Amino acid sequence: MTTLTQPRSPRLTPTPAAAVNRRPFPLVRHSLSLAKRSLIKTWRTPEALIDVTLQPAIFLVIFVYIFGGAVAGDTHTYLQFLLPGILAQTIATGAIAIGVNLNTDLEKGIFDRFKSLPIPRSSPLIGAVLGDVVRYVIVTVMTLGIGYLMGFRILTDPVSALAGCLLAVVFALSLSWVSVFVGMKVRTSGAVQGIMFLIIMPLSFASNVFVPAASLPSWMQTFVAWNPLTHLVQAMRGLFLGTPMGESVYWTLAWCVGLVAVFLPLAMRAYRRKV
């Protein structure tokens, strides 16, 4: 620590606040800087990626080879049917992590530091959500990659397939605001995980993810028809396989808009109260 006794100071000359050059679009720029922070953290803790790497692989293998014969007659037919569903389901569960992480992150001093900086208050949250796009891309690539090795084939064209993947990522991004909100409201990270799981489980099973929606009991049909995962999966099947999509793309996008419109402000409000 000998350097500390030097007369030179780390502050050097003070910058008058007025002279600081304020650049445009602070929310976008700062959110992106903070998204980069999330990426560095992800890079440093690759074990946190298990839910988006191993999970889709295990689910595909288990469901295709165990239930494939019983549900669809043969495994290849079931794989073609199931893969868009598994992608939707794992990408939705992938959105749980952000609420869990923010719940623990918030207890650390770093968020106080962010709040004391002249940046928009919401940018740390938006940055964290954007940083998770990487996880959603990984889950998409993993699921399609494993599926391809198991024999899954896209029957449409690359543009449609890409649109299907994009739709899944956008849906996960929207759903992550629910997770963020729960993460802000609940006291422990374990509770965040539990609550989000309780939300996503019925969405995955009371839907067309594993079986055709028509085969589900009639009392469940209303739920199935409103379930956002049903629409997402129907849209993805259409975009991957050319099956009829109906209005599923619009319903999915409407759900995305709705989730963000409701849960982003709620999450922000909870965040402001919490930190």
Added chain:
Amino acid sequence: MTQDLVIEAEGLVKHFGETKALQGVDLAVARGTVLGVLGPNGAGKTTAVRILSTLLVPDAGHARIGGCDVVKDAERVRQSIGLTGQYASVDEDLSGRQNLVLFGTLLDLGRAGARTRAAELLEWFDLTAAADRPAKTYSGGMRRRLDLAASLVGRPDVIFLDEPTTGLDPAKREDMWDVVRSLVTDGSTVLLTTQYLEEADALADEITVIDHGRVIAHDTPEGLKRVVGGQTLEVRPSDLARMHDTATILGQVTSGAAAEEIRKGVLAVPVRDDSALTATVSRLASAGIGVTELSLHLPSLDEVFFSLTGRTASEDDRADTTQKEVA
């Protein structure tokens, strides 16, 4: 009071449910000076710092930093402050350099500017060798230095240090004090909270003592020491038979103050100036009295509180320990 006040707070009140963290606190810090805010755990120090640094909105009262209101003009305030403490810290998964670059980017220094500033601060705080390791691998002293560096990225005019040396060993503490002194030399205004009178005395131009969310004293370190008692010289002669002789010598060097045996074999006497220590040493030596212990002490926080309030800080610390610096 026509001083150029950089930090002004009047009647700050903040309650958290039942806990009355602040019950009307006034603070004032002139440009280029250090205010020490002294108080035990739960006194409201951290709450006050969090209000001044725009992290909390007060229930009543108002505060200005550099003339800008911390509530109405929070954005401008955030441009001129740096915050270091138990609470505002760094991202432990990021390296020291990545943290500083991130804060530089968020402060609009630009990519190149942020990198230059980070390198400069790492160098200055002697962290260059550890710059690219995750912050969670840093030692306690390194962490404090990184925390402080992080709050200086934007070259703030006003720096809040919330218990900057709590938990540091004495040598690291002195290093931190040197840093604070050089910041002030450079024109910064510093508000520092502490539990140690010694620290406030070493750094502050003025000291505000708070307890239970109220200011119970405000004075210069000299003025405060006049009230609470200055330094005490403690001596433990190696030969118990020479206790009486030692007491006589202590009486002489402090011009008549009575030495008391405060512990078995340890004599203590209040001293007014630093020369008493050297005088004592030479007188003891010429009298042939060996000592195993010889030290100068400022009153502890407990003693300060006892002098000011008639009760110790720890005695009522606290019926409800859960409220410990809640916010």
